[in-house]
Amino acid sequence: xxxxxxxxxxxxxxIVGTINWGLIGLLNFDLVAxxxxxxxxxxxxxxxxxxLCGLYTITFFGNISHSETNA
Numbered sequence: 569x570x571x572x573x574x575x576x577x578x579x580x581x582x583i584v585g586t587i588n589w590g591l592i593g594l595l596n597f598d599l600v601a602x603x604x605x606x607x608x609x610x611x612x613x614x615x616x617x618x619x620l621c622g623l624y625t626i627t628f629f630g631n632i633s634h635s636e637t638n639a
Contacts, residue, residue, distance in 0.1 A: 575628070578621035585618030 591597045604610040 574624075578624045581618055581621040582625050585622065588618075 588599050591599055598606075600611050600614050601607070604614065
């Protein structure tokens with residue numbers, strides 16, 4: 569089963585989430601809250617999606633170690 573699209577999508581969402589956390593840490597600016605409102609239902613959905621994508625990207629470590637043993 570080709571799940572490359574899922575991996576790419578989750579990676580992009582995770583990157584967006586890390587950029588948002590970087591902005592919070594460096595500038596005390598929450599881009600998601602700025603765009604969609606402070607803890608609105610849309611903001612909550614975005615935060616949950618980023619969290620789920622982050623959890624999914626943990627599986628990339630298994631893919632890396634699997635590809636190294638096949639090389």
